[in-house]
Amino acid sequence: MGRHNFKKLKIWQDSIKLVSESYLLTKSFPDFEKFNLISQMNRCAVSIPSNIAEGSSKSTDIHFKKFLEISLGSAFEWETQLIVAFHQKYLSKEIFDELEDKILQIQKMIGKFIDNLNNH
Template sequence: MHRFKELEIWKKSRLFCSKIYNETSIFPQDEKFGIINQLRRASVSIPSNIAEGSSRSSNKDFARFLEIAIGSAYEVETQLLISADLGFINEEKVKELTELLEEIIKMTSRFRSSLKL
């Protein structure tokens, strides 16, 4: 069992989630139940799945939750690009967020690979 609060991937993804909440707070209010909700839920899913997986008794189970976290990260990236297409967020901010997201994905993938399954 791993202590999720000590994992850098959890710390970075938690910070990333806060950034998503801040950015989506300026999106049009008529998107409250649309892209805002989708982005927030997917971003929350990243650190949540890392935390949940860390509680599992086997590395195989943990690895499965890390895969889900990575999937949520790609979902967020897609939603950020769509948000830029719709003019809700500028390209510079999308670039900044996707760079952080790519770092989280790489770190999570490397960590997953290091688990002895």
């Protein structure tokens, strides 16, 4: 399959948007979360497109898949942190539902991408 231009991948584009949403969201979290949930969520969010980009540079699908799996792991981690933030009442149900939907879409897309690589 060869190398991919990661900037053209929808999973990368959507996960880059999620990074901005994560930063925007966590700006409203309490200050004492700065080194906890805020940094964790933003690190996880950044990890999603970063691993897609890094994986796309690999010459084999097996290597690309490994990075996509890391990216998927970060997406599940971010979703968990979103749920924690919601339980702490750091965001409204409306915003939670919207972001939950976005992360589920990203997870689905990464999963499909991995499946497609498996079929080559």
